[in-house]
Amino acid sequence: MPSLTTNKVTLGYYISSSVLLVSIIYINFRTFTWAITLTHEVPGADSDDLQTTLAKLDSEDDYPTSLIPRSRHLRNAAFTMEESVHYSLNFTLEWESLIPSSTAGAVRLGPDKRYYTVSMFHQLQCLDELRRAVVRTGDDDSDSSSERVHHCLNYIRQMLLCAANVRLEPVKPTAGGRGADGFWLEHRCRDWSMLRREVEDNYERWQVGNPEGRGLLN
Numbered sequence: 001m002p003s004l005t006t007n008k009v010t011l012g013y014y015i016s017s018s019v020l021l022v023s024i025i026y027i028n029f030r031t032f033t034w035a036i037t038l039t040h041e042v043p044g045a046d047s048d049d050l051q052t053t054l055a056k057l058d059s060e061d062d063y064p065t066s067l068i069p070r071s072r073h074l075r076n077a078a079f080t081m082e083e084s085v086h087y088s089l090n091f092t093l094e095w096e097s098l099i100p101s102s103t104a105g106a107v108r109l110g111p112d113k114r115y116y117t118v119s120m121f122h123q124l125q126c127l128d129e130l131r132r133a134v135v136r137t138g139d140d141d142s143d144s145s146s147e148r149v150h151h152c153l154n155y156i157r158q159m160l161l162c163a164a165n166v167r168l169e170p171v172k173p174t175a176g177g178r179g180a181d182g183f184w185l186e187h188r189c190r191d192w193s194m195l196r197r198e199v200e201d202n203y204e205r206w207q208v209g210n211p212e213g214r215g216l217l218n
Helices: 004-040 048-061 092-097 119-135 143-163 192-208
Strands: 077-080 106-109 114-117 172-174 177-179 186-189
Touching: 092 119, 106 192, 114 119, 119 143, 119 192
Parallel strands: none
Antiparallel strands: 077 186, 106 114, 172 177
16 A cells, blocks of 8 residues: 555656646747737738838848849759850950949849849959950059959959869860860759849849939949
8 A cells, every 4th residue: 555655756746747737838828829919919011110120120130141042043054065256355345244234243132222242243253354364465553453363363263162063074185185175064053044134133123212313333
């Protein structure tokens, strides 16, 4: 027959368990009702208060790292490397056409219209800067020009390391012995035309929401 002490211990165990269970239920209930209150007691979707609150949250917390979410910008574009007569050292207009002329590859985002440049266009601009350095006749040997070239060499180097393309390129006989030219191989890429359209669409939205006529780069 169980002793009185044993019965007390058992009773105490059940009481403690019951209190703990009730506490857990209460905490979960309060959390649920708080979430419901937060969802339904904010001002209406069309109210100025809600728009002000959302703008404040966006202004403080929304610092995007990508123009297009990676889930929408997959490596699903097939691209075959090939020899081309285009984009030679002296074809300045072709090189300039790679960058949207209206934006220079920049965008404005968020309620405060923060100013960003898109990395792909920064890389293309740097590649063009290196091209210009090759064809430069000595008219611009300034320190600022040298600094831009140095910056671009470092930037392109690090972006190539970041991409770390693992595509294998066959080594074959060349005029100088053996080597790889990388041409006529298919790569899986992100669609750069999609990125360009997004930059151009951002500029169109900027124009619509900018009645003062202020330039995107100003």
